[in-house]
Amino acid sequence: MINKDLSIEFCGVKTENPFFLASAPIASNYQMIAKALETGWGGVVFKTVGLFVADEVSPRFDHVKKEGTPFLGFKNLEQISEYPLEKNLEEMNRIKKSFPDKVLIASIMAEEDRDWTKLAKLVTQAGADIIECNFSCPQMTSDKMGADVGQNPDLVKSYTAAVKQGSDLPILAKMTPNLGSMIPPALAAMGGGATGLAAINTIKSITRIDFDNHIPLPIVNGKSAVSGYSGKAVKPIALRFIHELASYPDLKKVPISGIGGIENWQDALEFILLGSSNLQVCTAVMQYGYRIIEDMISGLSHYMEKKGFSKLDQLVGLALDNVVSADKLDRDFIIYPQISKEKCIGCGRCYISCEDGGHQAIIWSKTRRPTVIEDKCVGCHLCSQVCPAEAIGYGEVEFKEGRERKSIII
Numbered sequence: 001m002i003n004k005d006l007s008i009e010f011c012g013v014k015t016e017n018p019f020f021l022a023s024a025p026i027a028s029n030y031q032m033i034a035k036a037l038e039t040g041w042g043g044v045v046f047k048t049v050g051l052f053v054a055d056e057v058s059p060r061f062d063h064v065k066k067e068g069t070p071f072l073g074f075k076n077l078e079q080i081s082e083y084p085l086e087k088n089l090e091e092m093n094r095i096k097k098s099f100p101d102k103v104l105i106a107s108i109m110a111e112e113d114r115d116w117t118k119l120a121k122l123v124t125q126a127g128a129d130i131i132e133c134n135f136s137c138p139q140m141t142s143d144k145m146g147a148d149v150g151q152n153p154d155l156v157k158s159y160t161a162a163v164k165q166g167s168d169l170p171i172l173a174k175m176t177p178n179l180g181s182m183i184p185p186a187l188a189a190m191g192g193g194a195t196g197l198a199a200i201n202t203i204k205s206i207t208r209i210d211f212d213n214h215i216p217l218p219i220v221n222g223k224s225a226v227s228g229y230s231g232k233a234v235k236p237i238a239l240r241f242i243h244e245l246a247s248y249p250d251l252k253k254v255p256i257s258g259i260g261g262i263e264n265w266q267d268a269l270e271f272i273l274l275g276s277s278n279l280q281v282c283t284a285v286m287q288y289g290y291r292i293i294e295d296m297i298s299g300l301s302h303y304m305e306k307k308g309f310s311k312l313d314q315l316v317g318l319a320l321d322n323v324v325s326a327d328k329l330d331r332d333f334i335i336y337p338q339i340s341k342e343k344c345i346g347c348g349r350c351y352i353s354c355e356d357g358g359h360q361a362i363i364w365s366k367t368r369r370p371t372v373i374e375d376k377c378v379g380c381h382l383c384s385q386v387c388p389a390e391a392i393g394y395g396e397v398e399f400k401e402g403r404e405r406k407s408i409i410i
């Protein structure tokens with residue numbers, strides 16, 4: 001097994017690898033966190049603490065699955081820590097003493113500037129290395145906390161400044177994805193004195209509805225609520241926000257912690273390539289346990305070895321310049337699909353999708369094999385997306401009439 005040096009600096013703090021537990025039930029107490037750190041996680045964001053103890057509902061979770069797969073998406077109704085602040089601070093302190101080389105991020109939330117300052121002081125005394133401000137939980141019971149704050153740049157700025165008053169530690173602002181653009185609150189956080197940004201928290205959702213009683217899930221004594229969605233299904237949305245933050249000119253050098261749907265090293269690498277130098281994981285640990293870290297470390301190490309990277313920071317942001325606005329995409333050519341006779345299993349899914357969702361450009365033969373009609377094909381590649389046998393790839397490239405021929409990257 002190859003174990004590369006995955007160390008990286010994040011918000012001025014050195015960490016042995018970029019993989020952290022996200023603030024959530026997976027990081028609620030000493031025992032859990034100690035087990036995770038011993039398994040190889042580089043650091044942890046402790047479950048959000050406040051000056052009040054959350055009064056939680058039961059049940060509090062739901063999920064979306066498809067055809068027997070594990071969770072595609074996961075919904076939760078949780079707020080902040082269910083334990084008293086004193087206990088949480090004590091456990092943070094024990095963690096830092098037992099694992100001085102691991103990174104401890106304290107996640108905090110309050111309703112008033114003075115409480116943010118107070119919490120910042122307390123978690124600093126408890127031994128935290130970084131403070132994460134939770135501006136993003138979408139199911140708080142007050143609009144002065146959580147995602148409502150994250151949507152309000154003025155509050156983001158004043159709460160961040162209040163945290164800065166209480167501590168010299170680096171400050172991470174954890175952003176809500178429940179808005180069109182993350183830039184205004186991100187700039188407000190930086191204006192208030194944040195060191196870095198963490199994104200995303202969960203996305204407001206309704207997952208499933210019970211058909212007998214017509215109540216969305218989970219049912220809490222006959223009712224439910226809109227609340228946060230996480231897991232694999234949110235990864236594309238999270239990546240979009242990471243790209244937005246990392247490519248914004250005034251935020252270019254700002255450290256970013258990427259969160260949302262990370263289950264394995266490939267997911268993690270996507271966040272890194274779009275500019276994240278730190279990664280947080282929640283739902284995948286809730287489903288598979290702390291040991292997924294082993295795959296993440298070895299997978300990323302193998303990738304770096306194979307591609308000739310010696311340091312992780314060489315990878316940060318490498319994909320950023322390759323995302324352009326739709327008006328800048330090259331529209332000069334069509335790439336026709338090429339169907340491999342050897343790999344095709346004759347299932348007909350390419351034919352059905354092309355007939356009913358494409359351009360009726362595939363002929364289905366009596367021997368159950370597809371053939372592309374180039375005159376009708378527009379090169380959309382719906383056929384290759386639906387092929388379960390990976391039998392459809394890229395074939396001939398045709399330049400549109402009057403367009404210049406050139407070599408293209410595919």
Ligand SMILES: Cc1cc2nc3c(=O)[nH]c(=O)nc-3n(C[C@H](O)[C@H](O)[C@H](O)COP(=O)(O)O)c2cc1C
Pocket residue numbers: 022023024025047048074075076078079080081107134137174200201202229230231232234259260261262280281282283284
């Ligand atoms: C059950 C549950 C509880 C959570 N609690 C918190 C919390 O206390 N503070 C916080 O900042 N985020 C909280 N989150 C959000 C996660 O930290 C994370 O941002 C989100 O789940 C997306 O990551 P994932 O797809 O890896 O789960 C919670 C998420 C879940 C599923």
